[in-house]
Amino acid sequence: MADSLTLAFLDKLWRMPFSGESLEKAKYGILDYIASAFAGRADAGVMKLIRAADEEGGRPLAPVLFHGCRVNRGQSALINGFMGHALDYDDVHAEVRGHPSTVILPALIALGDRGGDGRRFLEAYIVGVEAMARIALALSNEHYERGFHNTATAGALAAAIAGAHYLDWPAERAALALGLAATQAGGLRVHFGTETKPLHAGLAAAAGIRSLLLAEADVQGSRASLDGRLGYFAVFGQGEERARAELLREDAVPRIVSPGLWHKLYPFCSAAYFGWHAAEQLGRIPLDRIEAIEIAFTGRSDAALIHQRPLNGEEGRFSIEYIAALILSGRGIRAGDFQRVPIDGEIRAYMDRMRRTNVMDEPPGVRYTRITVTLTDGGTVTAVGDRPKGSPGNPVTEAELERKFEEVVTGPNAAAIREQVLRLDEARDVRPFIGLLGEG
Amino acid sequence: MADSLTLAFLDKLWRMPFSGESLEKAKYGILDYIASAFAGRADAGVMKLIRAADEEGGRPLAPVLFHGCRVNRGQSALINGFMGHALDYDDVHAEVRGHPSTVILPALIALGDRGGDGRRFLEAYIVGVEAMARIALALSNEHYERGFHNTATAGALAAAIAGAHYLDWPAERAALALGLAATQAGGLRVHFGTETKPLHAGLAAAAGIRSLLLAEADVQGSRASLDGRLGYFAVFGQGEERARAELLREDAVPRIVSPGLWHKLYPFCSAAYFGWHAAEQLGRIPLDRIEAIEIAFTGRSDAALIHQRPLNGEEGRFSIEYIAALILSGRGIRAGDFQRVPIDGEIRAYMDRMRRTNVMDEPPGVRYTRITVTLTDGGTVTAVGDRPKGSPGNPVTEAELERKFEEVVTGPNAAAIREQVLRLDEARDVRPFIGLLGEG
Numbered sequence: 001m002a003d004s005l006t007l008a009f010l011d012k013l014w015r016m017p018f019s020g021e022s023l024e025k026a027k028y029g030i031l032d033y034i035a036s037a038f039a040g041r042a043d044a045g046v047m048k049l050i051r052a053a054d055e056e057g058g059r060p061l062a063p064v065l066f067h068g069c070r071v072n073r074g075q076s077a078l079i080n081g082f083m084g085h086a087l088d089y090d091d092v093h094a095e096v097r098g099h100p101s102t103v104i105l106p107a108l109i110a111l112g113d114r115g116g117d118g119r120r121f122l123e124a125y126i127v128g129v130e131a132m133a134r135i136a137l138a139l140s141n142e143h144y145e146r147g148f149h150n151t152a153t154a155g156a157l158a159a160a161i162a163g164a165h166y167l168d169w170p171a172e173r174a175a176l177a178l179g180l181a182a183t184q185a186g187g188l189r190v191h192f193g194t195e196t197k198p199l200h201a202g203l204a205a206a207a208g209i210r211s212l213l214l215a216e217a218d219v220q221g222s223r224a225s226l227d228g229r230l231g232y233f234a235v236f237g238q239g240e241e242r243a244r245a246e247l248l249r250e251d252a253v254p255r256i257v258s259p260g261l262w263h264k265l266y267p268f269c270s271a272a273y274f275g276w277h278a279a280e281q282l283g284r285i286p287l288d289r290i291e292a293i294e295i296a297f298t299g300r301s302d303a304a305l306i307h308q309r310p311l312n313g314e315e316g317r318f319s320i321e322y323i324a325a326l327i328l329s330g331r332g333i334r335a336g337d338f339q340r341v342p343i344d345g346e347i348r349a350y351m352d353r354m355r356r357t358n359v360m361d362e363p364p365g366v367r368y369t370r371i372t373v374t375l376t377d378g379g380t381v382t383a384v385g386d387r388p389k390g391s392p393g394n395p396v397t398e399a400e401l402e403r404k405f406e407e408v409v410t411g412p413n414a415a416a417i418r419e420q421v422l423r424l425d426e427a428r429d430v431r432p433f434i435g436l437l438g439e440g
Numbered sequence: 441m442a443d444s445l446t447l448a449f450l451d452k453l454w455r456m457p458f459s460g461e462s463l464e465k466a467k468y469g470i471l472d473y474i475a476s477a478f479a480g481r482a483d484a485g486v487m488k489l490i491r492a493a494d495e496e497g498g499r500p501l502a503p504v505l506f507h508g509c510r511v512n513r514g515q516s517a518l519i520n521g522f523m524g525h526a527l528d529y530d531d532v533h534a535e536v537r538g539h540p541s542t543v544i545l546p547a548l549i550a551l552g553d554r555g556g557d558g559r560r561f562l563e564a565y566i567v568g569v570e571a572m573a574r575i576a577l578a579l580s581n582e583h584y585e586r587g588f589h590n591t592a593t594a595g596a597l598a599a600a601i602a603g604a605h606y607l608d609w610p611a612e613r614a615a616l617a618l619g620l621a622a623t624q625a626g627g628l629r630v631h632f633g634t635e636t637k638p639l640h641a642g643l644a645a646a647a648g649i650r651s652l653l654l655a656e657a658d659v660q661g662s663r664a665s666l667d668g669r670l671g672y673f674a675v676f677g678q679g680e681e682r683a684r685a686e687l688l689r690e691d692a693v694p695r696i697v698s699p700g701l702w703h704k705l706y707p708f709c710s711a712a713y714f715g716w717h718a719a720e721q722l723g724r725i726p727l728d729r730i731e732a733i734e735i736a737f738t739g740r741s742d743a744a745l746i747h748q749r750p751l752n753g754e755e756g757r758f759s760i761e762y763i764a765a766l767i768l769s770g771r772g773i774r775a776g777d778f779q780r781v782p783i784d785g786e787i788r789a790y791m792d793r794m795r796r797t798n799v800m801d802e803p804p805g806v807r808y809t810r811i812t813v814t815l816t817d818g819g820t821v822t823a824v825g826d827r828p829k830g831s832p833g834n835p836v837t838e839a840e841l842e843r844k845f846e847e848v849v850t851g852p853n854a855a856a857i858r859e860q861v862l863r864l865d866e867a868r869d870v871r872p873f874i875g876l877l878g879e880g
Contacts, residue, residue: 059497147675186626196661221636
């Protein structure tokens with residue numbers, strides 16, 4: 001077993017201990033995924049996917065969250081994955097460089113009709129986050145920067161692993177599903193700023209489910225798909241040796257705890273959060289006092305921020321210029337700022353004075369965004385954002401997450417859902433809980 | 441439009457002229473796909489996929505070929521793609537470096553219930569082959585050699601393009617489906633020698649169908665997914681500039697005609713066909729006269745031949761050693777040689793004297809396999825295989841394809857299927873023909 005990297009990785013995951021702290025983090029991760037999905041439940045893309053699933057047909061085994069309808073497992077994973085990520089309101093993870101919960105949890109929810117207790121559900125989620133972070137670290141930043149979307153390319157594998165763990169498969173059988181997921185891994189950042197970005201979360205969750213169903217049907221494939229010269233990491237990453245170091249690294253604390261899930265209080269891309277932190281320190285500066293604004297990113301940490309001159313609030317989710325303009329203008333950020341509504345002239349005037357630079361000589365692991373405003377009177381003001389709200393150095397608290405949930409999730413089931421999530425480790429069967437999430 | 445490579449490519453494909461010769465080649469391509477699928481119709485993997493589709497459920501709109509049952513479109517594409525490639529008996533294409541027809545035709549068959557005439561079906565197939573060859577050339581050999589399986593990674597895009605052409609979509613709308621396919625492209629050669637290799641053909645066809653259905657549901661994504669620094673060719677290939685040259689190259693003859701589909705008379709991997717040609721020239725050499733056998737491949741043209749010491753005939757599909765041993769032993773090749781039956785001692789003894797080398801200094805485009813036998817009496821005999829049966833320089837004739845069809849396809853519908861394929865350009869509606877293919 002030690003010979004195969006694939007099996008050694010699964011074996012390590014299968015032996016993970018689960019601390020009380022990791023179980024608590026998992027509960028709050030679920031709470032935040034539910035809030036994010038609820039906020040996106042009526043997104044236009046969700047409605048399109050529901051119609052497409054209806055045309056396709058399927059055995060109604062798994063829920064479309066908050067819609068009171070059931071679809072087949074793959075469709076459920078696709079739609080709920082999209083829904084959680086529709087507003088870019090869901091968690092990220094710095095090591096994943098992508099969105100773990102909106103891939104892993106929809107896959108587990110799609111398997112919920114198989115039964116299983118709440119503790120097992122939480123553990124499978126913890127294993128999924130652990131797997132996705134390690135896979136993404138093994139792929140290295142180069143993978144993301146080349147143009148792959150980790151949420152999709154690492155997510156499909158993590159969804160299959162989490163699902164196999166939930167189904168209590170031995171590592172040997174999980175290796176088969178993992179291989180089927182690895183060969184379906186794909187996803188291009190060229191789609192950022194369109195509905196296909198959240199679709200990637202759904203496609204990854206659905207690919208994970210498809211892999212499990214094919215493995216269950218006994219379709220044969222490589223059980224060593226991460227290994228060697230033709231394996232997943234040689235093809236998509238930097239080869240097996242780097243992968244071995246990251247996948248098998250000994251760590252005292254699971255990655256759902258440290259660096260932990262990065263929860264959002266506002267629905268815009270986490271890559272803009274460092275610049276938001278810098279802008280918050282500068283505060284309001286009247287437009288007529290501003291000559292120019294330079295926004296400096298360490299490395300290529302602005303890669304996800306594809307809009308330098310967004311036309312509407314939806315594009316503004318991926319624009320540091322939009323976020324910084326909202327703060328510098330004194331308006332601040334409100335939940336309604338990220339709809340497909342044209343951006344007005346004042347904000348555009350702020351953005352027109354901005355340009356980006358990249359700081360390439362910082363050591364690895366150092367990340368910040370620095371905003372320097374050159375004033376018309378010749379002076380400059382500068383601020384460095386390195387610990388934005390939500391990031392590992394400045395986490396959103398459990399109380400803040402509960403407040404986000406309360407503000408976002410409405411309807412008669414809201415309190416019951418919240419209570420069941422926070423006591424999920426005591427649930428003897430997850431089916432009533434998942435049934436509750438499915439109600440319209 | 442000329443600004444976007446994606447749209448320029450589709451525009452070029454959408455304006456393709458269709459010669460009588462290309463339509464004839466398409467008919468024989470369909471005939472050969474049907475024969476290959478019929479031969480694989482009861483393969484264990486096909487039965488597994490049918491059971492999985494049954495568990496998943498779905499609207500019965502499209503056939504499982506030769507099984508008398510209908511499934512949803514994605515399931516039909518998946519199963520029929522697998523079926524055509526199950527025995528590695530289906531066509532290849534030198535520029536595709538993979539299997540075009542078993543991806544493109546299952547996608548078109550899955551859309552057959554939409555109606556459309558036979559001529560349109562043939563044209564969409566020709567466009568699909570053209571697209572897949574150009575995409576694979578644009579990806580370059582490096583893509584395949586890194587570990588990607590072109591049948592899957594180029595196939596998903598070609599299936600979406602062929603389907604959009606069949607549905608008579610304008611290029612703008614096809615670009616949306618193409619982007620959705622590009623972001624689902626994946627497939628690793630690490631699975632060669634397992635059921636997941638033919639599964640790749642099915643997954644690619646199904647991804648093409650999924651892309652069309654998502655585009656039909658109006659899910660938005662990039663319509664320029666092949667373009668620029670984050671586009672498909674930058675991520676998977678050698679960048680946009682090389683892609684532009686290959687995708688937009690002016691050629692007088694469509695690629696289904698030249699170099700044309702490479703049809704197989706025996707179900708083993710085409711990469712072994714050059715060595716087969718060399719071995720045929722050497723003929724029988726008794727084992728006790730052989731000291732050693734060297735098999736030299738130009739470049740890495742043995743990459744697909746993953747078994748140097750296969751254990752059974754199924755692995756032998758991917759082994760030049762097995763093919764050469766069958767010829768040198770004087771047994772020759774029979775259809776039954778490629779089942780999961782252990783390889784006997786005599787053939788193993790031949791294989792044990794073989795080793796491979798790679799000739800890295802030939803100019804690009806030169807491909808051969810050279811077998812050199814060192815005899816126990818000190819002499820050597822050598823033969824070079826450069827025009828194996830089926831390859832562009834030594835094509836399988838239409839009469840040979842009709843004979844393959846007659847030998848393989850049995851049952852009461854065989855003659856009617858053959859006749860309808862060869863007159864498909866006259867069919868006013870493909871539905872009766874596709875209905876016939878679906879009968880059990």
